[in-house]
Amino acid sequence: MAVAEPKLRVLTPEQVNAFQANGHVTVEDLLTPDEVARLAERADFIAAGKATHIPEESVQLERIFREGEREVVDQVLSVRKLYNLAVYDDQLWTQHAASPKIVDVIADLLGTDDIKLYGDQLFMKPPAIGAEQPWHQDSASWRDILPMDLVTAWTAIDDATVENGCLNFAPGTHRWGMLTRPRLTPLLDDLGSAPWPVVPAPLSSGSVSFHHSLVLHQSNANTSGKRRRGYACHYMRAASYKDESVTDAPKMPTFKQVRGRSFAGRV
Ligand SMILES: O=C(O)CCC(=O)C(=O)O
Numbered sequence: 001m002a003v004a005e006p007k008l009r010v011l012t013p014e015q016v017n018a019f020q021a022n023g024h025v026t027v028e029d030l031l032t033p034d035e036v037a038r039l040a041e042r043a044d045f046i047a048a049g050k051a052t053h054i055p056e057e058s059v060q061l062e063r064i065f066r067e068g069e070r071e072v073v074d075q076v077l078s079v080r081k082l083y084n085l086a087v088y089d090d091q092l093w094t095q096h097a098a099s100p101k102i103v104d105v106i107a108d109l110l111g112t113d114d115i116k117l118y119g120d121q122l123f124m125k126p127p128a129i130g131a132e133q134p135w136h137q138d139s140a141s142w143r144d145i146l147p148m149d150l151v152t153a154w155t156a157i158d159d160a161t162v163e164n165g166c167l168n169f170a171p172g173t174h175r176w177g178m179l180t181r182p183r184l185t186p187l188l189d190d191l192g193s194a195p196w197p198v199v200p201a202p203l204s205s206g207s208v209s210f211h212h213s214l215v216l217h218q219s220n221a222n223t224s225g226k227r228r229r230g231y232a233c234h235y236m237r238a239a240s241y242k243d244e245s246v247t248d249a250p251k252m253p254t255f256k257q258v259r260g261r262s263f264a265g266r267v
Contacts, residue, residue, distance in 0.1 A: 006111050008108045009104040009105075009107060009108055010027075010104045010105055010108060011025075011027075011105060011108040011109070015027070015108075016108060016109065019109055019210065019212070021171070021172065022169070022171035022172060022199075022215075023169065023171060023172060023173060023174035023175075023211060023212040023214065023215030024169045024171070024201065024209060024210065024211040024212065024215055024217070025109075025209070025210050026201060026203065026207060026208070026209045026210075027105060027207065027208050027209075027210065028204070028207045029204070029206050029207055030101055030102070030105070030155075030206065030207060030208045031101065031155065031206040031207075031208070032206065033205075033206065035095070035096075035206070036155075036157060036205050036206045038091075038095060039092075039095070039096060039155070039157055039231060040157045040158075040229065042089070042091055042092060043082070043122055043124070043157060043229055043231065044076050046059075046082055046085060046089070046122075047059070047075065047076045047079040047082060047124060048075055048076050049075060051089065053088050053089065054082070054085065054088050054089065055088070058082055058083050058084050058085060058088070059079060059082055060079070060080050060081050060082075060083070061078050061079055061080060062078055062079070062080045062126065062129055062130070062131055063080070063131060064129060065078045076124075077124075077126040077127070077129075077227075078126065079124045079126070080123070080124060080125075080130070080131065081121050081122060081123050081124060082121070082122040082124070083119065083120060083121045083122070084119050084120060084252070084253055085120055085122060086098075086117060086120050086233065086256070087117075087119075087120075087253045087254075087256060092120075093256070096155070096231065096233070097117055097120060097233045097256075097258070098117075098256075098258055098259075102153045102155075102208065102233065103115065103235075103258055103259055105153065105208070105210060106151050106153060106210070106235045106258075107259065109151050109210060110149070110151060110235070110237060112237055112238075112239075112260065113259050113260035113261075114237060114238040114239055114259070114260035114261045114262075114263070115235050115236070115237065115238055115257075115258040115259045115260055116235070116236055116237075116238045116240070116255045116256060116257055116258055116262070116267055117233065117234070117235060117236075117255060117256045117258050118142060118145065118150055118234040118235065118236045118252070118255060119234050119250075119252055119253075120231065120232060120233045120234065121231075121232045121234075122229065122230075122231045122232070123219075123228075123229065123230045123231075123232065124227075124229050125164065125165050125219070125222045125227070125228040125229065125230070126222065126227060127164070127222055127224060127225050127226055127227055128222065128223065128224075128225065129222070130164075130165060130221060130222030130228060131221055132165070132218070132219065132220050132221045133218055133219045134218055135170070135184075135188055135191070135216050135217070135218040136216070136217070136218065137173075137174075137178065137179060137213065137214050137215065137216055138150065138152065138211075138213040138214075138234065139178060139213040139214050140178065140179075141249065141250060142213065142234075142249060142250070143178070143243075143246055143249050144242055144243045144244070144246035144249035145236055145240050145241075145242060145243075145249075145267065146240060146241045146242075146243060147237070147240065148177075148178065148213055148214055149212060149213060149214070149237075150212075150213035150234055150235060150236040150240075151210055151211070151212060151213070151234075151235050151236075152210065152211050152213065152232050152233065152234045152235075153208050153209075153210055153232070153233045153235070154167060154203075154208065154209045154210070154211065154230050154231070154232045155206075155207075155208045155230065155231045155232075155233075156203035156204065156205050156206065156207050156208070156209075156230055157205060157229035157230060157231060158205055158226065158227045158228050158229050159202075159203070159204050159205050159226075159228075160201075160202055160203045160228050160230060161202050161224075161226075161228075162200055162202060162220075163223070163224040163226070164222045164224040164226045164227070164228035165219045165220045165221060165222040165224075165228050166200055166201055166202045166203060166219065166228070167200075167201045167203075167209060167211075167217055167218075167219050167230075168198050168199065168200050168201070168217060168218055168219065168220070169198070169199050169201060169211065169215055169216070169217045170187075170191055170196060170197075170198055170199075170215065170216040170217070171197065171199055171215070172215075173187075173214070173215050173216040174212040174213075174214035174215040175214075176214070177214065178214065179216070187216075191216070203230075213234070235258065236255075236267065238257065238260060238261060238262050238263060238266065238267065239263050239266050240266060240267045241266060241267070242266070242267050255267050
């Protein structure tokens with residue numbers, strides 16, 4: 001008997017296949033210019049410290065400011081990242097993290113409607129000083145969440161280019177499972193040469209790149225004169241397990257239900 005294909009809401013079977021093969025896929029122009037403008041305005045409002053409902057721990061400055069190498073002159077252009085924003089900010093939750101535009105794609109990629117938000121990170125990557133994000137697998141941090149197949153929606157607020165530090169992926173590496181140091185080091189030495197290419201994912205403002213939590217990715221320092229803000233929302237199956245024996249994973253606020261069912265005793 002033929003197995004029924006899952007019904008896709010917005011993606012084509014080719015896009016889902018590309019995600020499964022490479023660990024990432026881009027959806028161009030998912031957001032309208034108005035939606036991006038609202039997101040950009042909210043990002044800067046929060047980065048400026050004007051949103052009193054956002055806890056201080058959700059704001060991280062670039063290292064040169066954290067370590068006192070340089071004094072903060074412009075607060076907005078000194079922030080490295082803002083995180084767990086949609087937990088506290090209704091506007092970002094409603095207009096972005098829980099927006100059907102984004103969540104329909106996540107449902108297609110996870111193959112379920114039962115979805116929770118793990119968290120979010122708004123990478124501000126300021127001009128000239130925005131630091132590099134080294135190669136990593138997201139699930140190496142979120143190692144208490146199983147299965148390790150969370151999906152990140154990374155929305156370009158500004159155009160993300162090779163010059164201002166767009167994401168780079170090592171396609172297919174999500175199929176290697178969790179890469180602990182002894183496995184990761186030789187692979188990192190070879191990345192960028194055959195047969196382990198590195199693929200840049202430049203994005204126009206309003207386009208969204210979706211990536212698997214085990215695919216290796218990084219971004220270079222922003223040495224350009226242009227901003228590169230990107231809002232990353234991380235989604236997981238509502239049926240995921242939380243391994244309570246893992247004590248060194250990030251301490252997260254209560255996970256919010258995005259869509260579908262929740263499950264007793266799970267995340
Ligand atoms: O935006 C960046 O530079 C890094 C993003 C990232 O690592 C992620 O979204 O998982």
